[in-house]
Amino acid sequence: MKNIFVKLGPFLALVAVYLLFAAICPPEFLGFYNFKTIITQTVIIGIAAMGMTMIVVSGGIDLSVGSQIALGTVVAGLVLNYGLGDVLAVGGFQAFLAAISAIAVCATCGAIIGLFSAKLKIVPFIVTLGMMQIARGVAKWLANEQTISTPTNPLQTLMMVDPDPAWMVFAPGVWIGILLVVITSIILKYTILGRYTFAIGSNEKTALLCGIPVASYRIVIYTLGAAFAGVSSVMQYSNLTVGDPTAAAGMELDVIAAVVIGGGSLSGGEGSAIGSIVGALIMAVLRNGSNMLGLPNYVQEIIIGTIIVGAVALDRYRNAGK
């Protein structure tokens, strides 16, 4: 019984936050359109949080997610503009290629992070702190320190709150996000990769003792985690409809916060996809509700900060009681 309560902890917090705002916000807060807005606003952080969950469960961290997302939007923008000049719309194939390129460039960042932290044994905090600067710098370089305007293309419809066709109900990005949550959940619970991720994060020495090629798996985990950030960058591009090298500044902290609120432990070995997405939803509900109440930005920041520390403190308290 107690166990169920512990597992549902973040979810109960989400319900509580939602009900709280429902009580004090104007009635539009409870409207279906606003519900869709909140869900759509969760997509970018939520998808990146899936990758971050795997990285955090493995005992790592990735501070470069925000910069990777910016780099991804820039690369997507460049590919969309390639050889088209003043053609107004680009076809589905080129849009697809732009998305794949954005994901690939992020995955490359992740592979480099994995390589340096696993083979040279530099702590991931430092490697990703470096990558945060490098990816941001490369993004600005590629974009000439400007936003890259892009022709109309299908990617721009990914994050439309009212999708076309209407029977989709939610934006295509939301469905992609849900699919990725399911996939991450399956990876973590039911695959060898997921089990090794937990083992490496829980006790790397044990993993080595059991013959697990820890270094290779670290590279895989960081690459995969960054590929998730790449998908987020496509969603970010869809929101902005331009490639923006200054986009998503500081977003890595929101992503890490989502994982931590959802029960992930920065010392590794703990965390879940569902928990992290709930963590991302809690933050989205807070932002949305605060906006509706007309609360200034700083109030949201204070509340979210409190929730991060409170979630971890509660977790500690529960574990200490065992």
Added chain:
Amino acid sequence: MRLTLHQITKSFGAVAALKGISLEAKAGEVLALIGENGAGKSTLMKVLSGAELPDSGNMLLNNTPYRPQNPADGKQSGVNMIYQELTVAPHLSVAENIVLGSEPRAFGFVKYPIERIKEVLAQVGMADVDPFSSVSFLSIARQQLLEIARALMFESQVVIFDEPTSSLTAEDVKALFKVISSLKNKGIAVIYISHFLEEVMEIADSYAVIRDGESVGNGRIEDVGISHLIELMVGRSLSDVYPKIPHQMGNNILEVSHLKGKILPQQVSFTLAKGEIFGISGLVGAGRTETIRCLFGQDPTAGGKVSIHGNNIDLASWTVAKALRSGLDHVSENRKEEGLALNLSIAQNMTLSFLAKISKLSLLNLRAEENISKNWVKKLSLKSSSVHAKATSLSGGNQQKISLGRILELNNDIFFLDEPTRGIDVGSKAEIYRLIQDLAANGKAIVVVSSYLPELLGICDTLAVMHKGVLSPKKMVSNWTHYQIMLYATSGIFETETTA
């Protein structure tokens, strides 16, 4: 009477950890506190040190009521704990560690009482240590002595040792016992908690046995024998701690010649046969664990030849995964730091070295995992609420059974067991000894590394001793004398004649 406990009880929720413990410790004497893991020793120690408050009962220190509210309170009253796990700060100096948390101050600056620090260092046999050198240069044994020095800095009435020798060699134990004797001579009451009953017989003046949170026996140590102490601890008569199951040695399946590591070992040669239990004795730091790590692919080697089942292996590209595939398996000496991923479940820990066996297309068969772990939980009588319980919730003995379940399920031919019974209770030890004998009877080859000589002599067929990275020739256990083993371990002199 220095310290008197009368009918102490303590419950955590519905679980009664202490159901009425009474004991008395005299000034200038060593009281051995004995009990299986889970008997309530640690809770009792927490009550004594002030980390937990008792529910009922009295404690008297020098015949005045003693009721510490927190550990600092306990220390203030002169009750000091020396914990099993080291609590020194490796980056600080010896002097900084000794006064840590109670730095004498002068005008806001720390003022190191150097003379006093040197005095207490001398008292624990570390007069040669520079107080300003870094603690990380000290051996584990000396770090432990440093903790005692810390307790001596202050006027101690009672010093409590919690399993102080579990990671020490015979030589270090001797040094420790000298220090304990000097504590006695200073009129301090010493409470000594240990699983090693031979040590208890040597150092203690009186004993108190607790079982399931109750005092079940006490008296003078000279009036009691080891077998009686064991019976009190486990609550049943333990006919034989070292069971003998007949087994036959067959062909050699592992041959090691001139194995050399980067630093340790220096020179290791031995052969291992099917159905053989081969013990490796020696002092901590002699290179025994390093030898196993080299053979198991955990550490790089610098030379030597190894053949398994007659096939030479390429040491340069040797990895743990290859070792596992070639039929080797390993239980680490360090259960908590290396052997187990403590915040994973029993089942997850048990299957970690052979997930490929229970998966298809990289998808895990969780049903098979559950069945495998349930099977070993039952066969090894591992006590736990469920196979999905986290390993951290188990006692040392039960944790070790997870590691054993892991190697038993993989069912390789050659097992390296490094300190397989360290820090676990007598009951579990006997079960593990029986298991090792069983494995040998089934034709497995087993290498046991241990710092606890009686168990090596009790369960092994053959034995060799390690000294400074060099392994002695192997002899049948019956051809070794205690003296010869200690002689090689401490000086590297190998006496061939069996009478000494």
